[in-house]
Amino acid sequence: MHHQALLSFSIAERRLALPLGAIRHIAPVPLLHRPVGAPDFVAGYFDFQGTPVAAIRLDRLLGLGNAQLGLYAPLLILAGDAPALALHVARADGVVRAPAVQPIDEGATLNGCVAGRFSERGETVYLLDAARLLLAVEREKLAAHRVMLQRRLEALDADADDAA
Numbered sequence: 001m002h003h004q005a006l007l008s009f010s011i012a013e014r015r016l017a018l019p020l021g022a023i024r025h026i027a028p029v030p031l032l033h034r035p036v037g038a039p040d041f042v043a044g045y046f047d048f049q050g051t052p053v054a055a056i057r058l059d060r061l062l063g064l065g066n067a068q069l070g071l072y073a074p075l076l077i078l079a080g081d082a083p084a085l086a087l088h089v090a091r092a093d094g095v096v097r098a099p100a101v102q103p104i105d106e107g108a109t110l111n112g113c114v115a116g117r118f119s120e121r122g123e124t125v126y127l128l129d130a131a132r133l134l135l136a137v138e139r140e141k142l143a144a145h146r147v148m149l150q151r152r153l154e155a156l157d158a159d160a161d162d163a164a
Helices: 136-163
Strands: 004-011 014-019 023-027 042-048 051-057 075-078 085-088 091-098 114-120 123-128
Touching: 004 123, 014 091, 042 085, 042 136, 051 136, 091 114, 091 123
Parallel strands: 014 123, 051 085
Antiparallel strands: 004 014, 004 091, 023 075, 042 051, 075 085, 114 123
16 A cells, blocks of 8 residues: 655644655745735745745635744745745644545635545545645746845845945
8 A cells, every 4th residue: 555655734723735745845934025016825035045935824825814823833845846935834743644545626625726635643634736736827926026036136145246
């Protein structure tokens, strides 16, 4: 029997999961810069290894309201995503092995991004598909913000070099 390794996490009193391969890093929340005109679900941007990363409030993106996110609520930095994304969640619950994920029709889920569900310790956990989290237009808007931020950072670096 194939057991898929997943990271289980919580937001707005729901347990969700992503395949371990979809997550690049788990990080504490740094100082975030929120550009004017950013969608409500964007908490802000931060620098991760020289790349501006959009911190996404998963509760708002999925229409779950505004969850209370404490001081130590982590960011799940996604692997291989353009623009770079991090999901701001209430807590990371740990790695689980799902023996049987029950598929869910794309149109019947939270913004169409839930690929399936499984039971873990008597609780339903929803498996997200990282590729379906954002609509194409949302990805384009985040990419435009990222380019703007990258240019501003480069201009700051150039000003610092000129002053030296």
